[in-house]
Amino acid sequence: MAAKRSILDHVLVPKCRILSEDEVEELLKKYHLTKEQLPRILESDPVVKELGAKKGDVIEFVRNSPIAGKALYYRVVV
C-alpha cells in the first residue's frame, strides 16, 4: 500500500475544517448564539479524531445539498 489514506478524502465525507477562534466568534455573533446552541459532534467521531479537534472546537462542514448545491454547517465538538 501507498501512503496512509485519510478518511477525509472519501467522497462521502463532507469537506470540513476547524474554525479559528476569530471565525468562531464571528459565527456566534452572526447567529446570536452561544456554543451550547450549535449542533454537536462527538469527540469520538472519526472525522473529529482525524482533524485532531478538541472539545469546544467548532468544525465547519461543507455539505452537498440536492436542493441548494452547497450548504454550510457548523458543529461544536463535545
Add this chain to the structure above:
Amino acid sequence: MVARKTIGEIHFGILSPEMIRKMSTVEVKVAETYDEDGFPIEGGLMDPHMGVADPGLRCKTCGQKMNKCPGHFGRIELVRPVVHSEYARYIEYSLNGFCPKCGRPLVSDEEMKRIEAEYPPKQRLKALAKKGANVKKCPHCGFERQPVRLDRPTNFFEGDRRIWPTEIRERLEKIHDADLERLGFDPKNFRPEWLVLTVLPVPPVTVRPSIVLETGERAEDDLTHKLADIVRINQRLKENIDAGAPQLIIEDLWDLLQYHVTTYFNNETPGAPPARHRSGRILKTLIQRLKGKEGRFRYNLSGKRVNFAGRAVISPDPMLDIDQVGVPEWMARLITVPMHVTEWNLEEAKRYVASKEYPRALYVIRPDGTRKRVTDVNREELLEELAPGYTIERQVIDGDVVLFNRQPSLHRMSMMALKVKVLPGKTLRIQPAVCPPYNADFDGDEMNIHFLQTEEARAEARELMLTPKHVITPRYGGPLIALTKDYITALFLLTLPWTRLTKEQAMDLLYAAGITKLPEPDEDGLYRGRDIFSMLLPEDLNIRFVSRLGKYLVETGLVQKGAKKAVVSPITVIENGKLIKGVIDKAAVGTEKGVLIDYMYRRYGEETVRRFITQVSRMANRLLYMFGFTNSYESLKTPPEIDKQIDEIVDRALQEVNEYIRKYKEGKLEPIPGRDLKESLEIYIMVTLAKAEKEVTNLLKRYLLETKLDPVHILDNYAQIFSGARGSFNNIKNLMGVQGQAAVREKRPHRGFQGRVISHYKPGDLGPFARGFARGNLRDGLSMEELFFWGMGGRMGEVDKGVSTQITGYYYRRLANAMMDLILFPDGTVREVTRDVIVQFLFGDDGLNPQKLRHGEIPVDVIYDKMVAGGKK
C-alpha cells in the same frame, strides 16, 4: 406574584403501611355511606373527614366547604393481609430470589456481582429470580428450599402447599436493605413486604362522588361500591376470627377479601371474574378509570375539547366563493360571537340587542364583567344601558371569520379560515374547489367549524389562513385549490374551437359569472365559447402552454410533422386576455399543474384567482345545464379493424410468452442477472404482457383522439378523458381493449392450490391464463376465471388501502410530533423553541419558501413579466 418552584428530584416508590396511616384522616369501619336522614355516617365510606361532596357541609379535616376542600385520604385496616395483585409478579420474583430463612439472595456473592454488572437496575430482580428459582439449598445458610409458583392472579404455592399472604410478608420482611440496593431499589421508598397490603388507602370522596338522582335517591360511584365490599368482608372476617370460626371458613373469607381488593385495583385482572354491579354492569375500578381510549389519560388529559365549535355533514354548493363556508341557520342561531361596543358600532350593537329574531344578541356583558341574558323582560332596560365599553354576544352572521377543518389534519391546509354564509338546510357547505386541500368528498364526510372569538384571532386567521392564501401548496409548489371534475369538463367543452353559442346562451353564461358585457359576435351573430371564457381573464394576460389534450395529441403522434393536422391546437395560447388557440383543460385549471391558475396567482395575486375560480365555476356549472354529456354502451364500440389489431397484439404477446415457458421447461431460458430461472421467467412474462397492454392502450388512445374529437362524439363522455377531468386511457383499455394481467403483490397470482391458483387449470400450468391474464374486457364481459383473478387483485388493493394508511399515518404522526417545536427564526435559521438550538443554519439549506416556488423552481417567467409589465404601466 406566582411562587415559582423548581423540581429538584423525583422519587418513585410504593406507599408503606406507615405512610398510608400517616396520610389517612379516618379509619373506615362501616360499609354504609349515609344514614336515614341523608347525613354521612362517621367511620363510613362517606365520612366527612375525607372531604365533602354535598354543598353546604363542611369538611371535618380542613373545615372548608365543598369547592375549597381538596379531599383527604382515609384507610381500611385489613384484618388479614392480602397480596397487591398488580405486583404479584414481583412478589414471585422476590420469593424465588431470596432465601425464606435468612433473607439473603439465593445466589453466591460473585453471582450477585455479575447480575449487578450485567443487567440494568430494571432487570436485575427478574434475573436474580430466574437464577434463584431452581436453587435447592441456600448458599448462605444452607436452608433447603422449594421453588415458589404463582397461580394467577394472587395465589402462591410452595410445592403443593399454599402459602398465605401472612407468610409471604414474613419472608419478604427478612430481605436485607443492602441486597435491595444492589438490585437497584431504594429501600427508603420501596420494601418488598409493602407489596403485601395490611392497610388499604381509601381515596377522598371527591374522587368518587355520589350522584343524586331526580327521584332523590343516591347512586354511589363504582369505587365506593367496591370499597364497601372490601369493608364488609373485612368486618365479617374479623367477626369470624374473633368468634374462633373454623380455619376453613376463615380462609374462604380471606380469599374473598383478596378477590375484592384485586378487583378494586383492576376489574380486568386475568383469572379473576369481573366484579359486577347489582344491575349486572361490570364495575369500572381504578385501572379502568385510567386505561385505554376512554381512560383519564387519552380521553381527558391528551384529548382537548373546545367551545364555540360545530360539526356537521358537508355538501357542495357551487354558488359559494372559495373563501366562504355555508353555515346552516340552526348552527348560526346557536353560536355567538362577542362584539365590543364602541361609539362607532353602538347603533349596530343596539340593533342586535333590540332584535327579537335571528341576528340578535343573546347576552350583554357590562364593563365590570357581569353577564346578562337578553330576555323579553329586560331588553328595553339593557338597550337603554348599552354604551361603549360594553360587550354583546351576538349570533353568527354572514362574514364572520371561522376556522374550518377536516380530519385527519395532515397538513396546514387541513385547517383554513373561511367567511360565514348563513344558509338554510342542515349541512355545512363548501365550494367544491376547496375539496382537494381537505381531501374531502360528499359521501358523508363531516367537518369541524370553529367560530373565532377575539379580534386578534380573527385578524390572524384572515391574514394567514384564508383559503385564497393557500391556493398554492408548499408541498409541491403548485395549485391545490383549483377546479376539478365536471368544471374541467365544462371548460373543455366551452373552449373547444367549434363551440359557438347563441346570444341568449352567451348572456346566460356571462350573467352566471356576474359579467354584464358581451364580447364581439361572429358575422353570423353567434358567440365563440372561447371568447366567452376570455371575458373572465385579466386583459393583459399573455401565456402559452401545452394543454392536457395537446400532450395526448403529441404522444399519439397526431400532431407530429408530416402527420395529419390536428383539429385542436395542442398549444393553448392566450394573448392580451384572449384565448386564441387551444383549449382550457386540466393542465390549465386543474390541481398540481394548473398553469393558468398558477400564473394568475403569482402574477395578479390571490384576489384575482379567488374571483376567477368563483366566476369560472359558476359559468361552468351553468354550461353543463346547457350541454350535458353522457355515456352509453354504444359509445364504447370499436370498429372491426381496431378489434383485429388488438387481437394481433395480444396474440403476438401470448405466443411470445408461450415461447418463454417452452424455453424455461427445456432449461434454455437465459436468466436475468441476480435472479433465478423461475424469477426470470416471471419477469419476462410480466414485461411482455405489460408491453402488449401498453400497445393496446396506445392504439385505442390514437383511435379515440382521431375519431372522437369532434362536436358530436365529444359529448359521449370522451371530453372527461381528453381534458383530464376524470378517467384515463388505462380505464379505456380495460373497457374497450383487454382487461389485462391481474396482479397480487406486483406478481402474477400464484397461491391457491398445489401448483395452480384455481382448479380450472392443470397443476404446473404457467401460461398467461392460468396466472390471471384476462383477455376479455369490461364492455364484452370477463370470463368466470378472469373475474376471479381480478377479484384477487381488487381484494389486495382494499386490504393495502386499509393497512398502509394506518401504518403511514402513524409514521407521519411521529414525524410531525418530533418536528412540531422547530420554528423558523427571522434570521433564516431553524431552531428548537425552548433553547433556540440550531437545527438548520438556513431553512431548507436554500432559504426558499416552497410555496413561492413552482414545483421547486423559481418562477422566473412571472418575475420577468411583472418587471416588464410594471415598467410599461
